[in-house]
Amino acid sequence: MPHIKNALIRYRVIDKALGNKYNPYPNKMDLRQACEMELYGDSSGKHISDSTIEKDLFAMRHEMDAPIKYSKKFKGYFYENPDFTINEKPLSEDDIASIQFALSTLSQFKDTEMFQNFGFALNKIIDRVNVDADARKSETTNIEEYIQFEQSLAIQGNEYLQPLLLAIQNQHVAYFTYESFITQIKKQRKVTPLLLKEYNNRWYLISYDSVKEGVITYALDRISNLEIVEQTGEKPIDFQADRFFKHAIGITASANSRPEKIVFIASNIAGKYIKSQPFHASQQVTEENDLETKFELFALVSEELIRELLSYGGDIQVLQPEGLRNELIKRIQKMNDNYGLKTS
Template identity: 30%
Template sequence: MRSKTVTRTFINEISPHIDMPINKLALVRYKTIDSCLQNRFRKWTLEDLMEACSDALYEYEGMTKGISRRTIQLDIQNMRSEKLGYNAPIIVTDKKFYSYEDKGYSITNSPLTQQDLGTLVEVLDVLKQFKGFGYFQELTGMVTRLEDKLYTHQHKGKSYIDFEKNELLKGLQHIDLLHKAIINKKTVDILYQSFKAASAQNITFYPYLLKEYRNRWFILGCNKRTKATMILALDRIEQFKELRSEKYMKPDFDVATYFDDVIGVSKMPNQEPQLIVCKISKEHAPYIITKPIHASQQIIRGEKDGTVFSIHVIWNFELERELLGFGEQLQVLAPRRIQGKLRARMKRAVAAYESEKKE
């Protein structure tokens, strides 16, 4: 899903330079009709679809002019045809109610058309020109994903790359709208249910940055009521809406570097990074050397039985989990307080296993 989102965003950005087959307003209508017809708990007349499309165009584009009956009829005709590659199985029952014959159908699940493939090939050619530049290293993974996707569709064969993904992850539907809120500097009202809270709460929130960590997405921003910087997990957001009348407050810190001294996303206000010195066994040292735990990692010295290295980061739960993941192969040498915390956690883990053995 993420690669599709990135692709759509990039194509939208370069659309003035590409002869796109569908205009933006039509896409909004198609998406709205698609969402309506997926809703099997309601019967949709042509008038209902006209009203839904008018509401969507007002919400996204600020358009107050209504949609004509003829426009929606042409949209349905286009969605049914091969022109757009949708071939949508739209049927009419009782001569007035529209629905999908296939309950699981959606235009978002339709395969890429030859025109889509041609456009993506052009986009890939552009992206490949930047792959070698340091500032565009983050494009490398996206280009590889697109190349693999194109190969799969063009050759009707298997994909030979298996990217890390989590198909059951919640909250991904919020990414696009939150991204727009950040770009347009809009305040939002978020209904948020944390793991620790007994019930969901409404938060008036100024969004600043979307952050991904281990296939989970988070939003960095500020709570209007407490004025505190917060990091919210998208999978805990039940719903949110834009507060058009609420003034947006800009961040008083550098958002781009906020996570530079952190592994993961947990960070308390005014928390300072510290130098953590570790020793990794000789057997596992190559894993640390070839894939540093953090950008601040420095190799201090090599020893007969392992390698001593340091990282300069904030101590948090994610870092503890990262270091404990190496088990007996890694030892924290300093600071002693952190060494003691990890030792205590390991003792509790051993005690839990010993207790289970006795039972």
């Protein structure tokens, strides 16, 4: 199994190298070094031979229909179809059969406590595999013409998920470079990873910073040069992930923040959407008629909540708390200014 896994990883590395427009026509040495760096962290040539790369190229051509060609002019390999990638290759019948067997086993446990947090993701995989299988039965070759699944565009940093997960499990220290969204300044960080959390198809690291003496959130797509060291890190004694995010909407949370009672009115149509996709688990309907619906929830006032409320435009009116209401008024006035509108 490790040999098969390593081969699949090499295929992905080769695929990425062949599709790199900024470094075209990689030769066998380039591909070997890229694979060694990915698998072993060095490119000395001790682990992967040129013959292994040749076998990988052969397998990709014949098993994945990869249009790999060799350029005598540039002395390197390339995809004859520049848009090709094995990431978009449809599943084979054997792939589908194997995945369906695994999913049939997992689906028996998806309602248990251990799998409840992953139920949505598991259902999404099951749906996709079933769609591919049905498409093959009906000889449909381009299923994207009929059904499209949501895709994440923020994949940078996802390669850090596994090492960070191991760091959390072992309570090891992580070093990395982090770029601020606001200042674009990169700084070195030393933290103890506590939790990985997904929000809006983007992954975040919740960690303890002993220098700042607090729990800090970092987006994985702004992390670089990650290094995990086998040193036991500091961890807040009272940190519990479910309690830390109990009142959060999105990724914003703090041990020092306090939730507030939030009351708002939504138009009839907007109210139906909000009831079907609640902002927070505490949300409830307190009044309802043919024209509008009144909601209450108990949560942290965060940037994520503000953006959710603003996305409904004039179909929502926040009644309390006053601070949230004033912040929305300020942003709406700024929007008016941006479009040259005057408020009476």
